[in-house]
Amino acid sequence: MAIITLTTDLGHRDFYQAALKGAILSQIPEARIVDISHQISSYNIPQAAFILKNSYKFFPQNTVHVVGIDADYNQSPRYLLVVNNGHYFIGADNGIFSLLFDEKPEKIIQLNIKPNAEFGHFPLLDVFVKAACHVAMGKDMNEIGTLTDNYHHSSLMQPVLDGNIIRGSVIYIDSFQNVITNITRELFEQSGAKRPFDIYFRRNESINKISTHYNDVPQGEKLALFSITNFLEIAINKGNAAGLLGLSPGDMVRIEFK
Numbered sequence: 001m002a003i004i005t006l007t008t009d010l011g012h013r014d015f016y017q018a019a020l021k022g023a024i025l026s027q028i029p030e031a032r033i034v035d036i037s038h039q040i041s042s043y044n045i046p047q048a049a050f051i052l053k054n055s056y057k058f059f060p061q062n063t064v065h066v067v068g069i070d071a072d073y074n075q076s077p078r079y080l081l082v083v084n085n086g087h088y089f090i091g092a093d094n095g096i097f098s099l100l101f102d103e104k105p106e107k108i109i110q111l112n113i114k115p116n117a118e119f120g121h122f123p124l125l126d127v128f129v130k131a132a133c134h135v136a137m138g139k140d141m142n143e144i145g146t147l148t149d150n151y152h153h154s155s156l157m158q159p160v161l162d163g164n165i166i167r168g169s170v171i172y173i174d175s176f177q178n179v180i181t182n183i184t185r186e187l188f189e190q191s192g193a194k195r196p197f198d199i200y201f202r203r204n205e206s207i208n209k210i211s212t213h214y215n216d217v218p219q220g221e222k223l224a225l226f227s228i229t230n231f232l233e234i235a236i237n238k239g240n241a242a243g244l245l246g247l248s249p250g251d252m253v254r255i256e257f258k
Contacts, residue, residue, distance in 0.1 A: 002031045002136035003060060007052050008068035008124070009040040016124075020066075023125055027133040034059075043070045046156055049099035050172050050180075054229045056087055064132045067091030068124040078152075079127055081135065081145055083107035090131045092123075095154030109145035157250075159183050161191055166255040168232070170247055177240040179247045183232040183255065196258045199224050201234065202246045214238075 084105035159168035168183040
């Protein structure tokens with residue numbers, strides 16, 4: 001059975017995502033459509049990449065992922081089908097694929113599906129859905145595009161190691177207002193070598209231990225842990241870390257090893 005996921009900034013108020021699902025079901029009535037998220041901030045490519053990157057690996061092989069973020073990113077947009085890790089990704093060549101993968105994908109196909117006059121302003125419906133259904137039905141990918149070896153690269157700010165200090169930044173605030181940084185467990189462990197440390201952020205706040213669970217600290221207390229994303233997370237047990245600690249995407253987080 002075909003599995004097709006949707007990651008968009010369309011929200012839940014309008015008809016757009018319903019139209020996408022209806023178009024898929026018209027071609028594949030038995031398809032299983034999974035909403036990864038429709039609450040991406042408008043045109044927020046890094047946010048979409050973060051959410052999809054941390055969720056697609058839990059889906060079965062051969063799942064098709066439609067990424068509907070900033071599809072009309074310029075006057076002559078380019079649309080791609082990317083194959084990697086046994087999954088298929090369809091979206092605009094606006095930099096999102098370089099944020100999704102840590103390595104070069106196995107295959108990149110530039111789609112040649114032309115929007116028709118009726119839906120020319122809505123490529124998600126007229127290009128992405130057609131490509132997704134074509135792939136989900138097991139048809140030849142070469143029928144809808146041509147092989148290419150490149151896509152547009154975007155770069156996010158990477159953490160910097162400077163002697164005994166790691167300088168990172170906030171990259172995501174989840175719905176619980178937990179604060180996720182770009183500092184990985186691997187970087188922390190390799191740099192720290194089990195030394196004592198302090199994690200500093202805004203308002204002169206600091207944390208000097210890594211927790212395993214949110215309830216390792218009393219309710220209302222702040223903590224740091226490595227979540228399922230493998231990135232360092234700053235949270236408050238049953239509280240609003242982003243709001244109470246004054247943290248937003250892009251804010252600096254610093255770890256000093258002693």
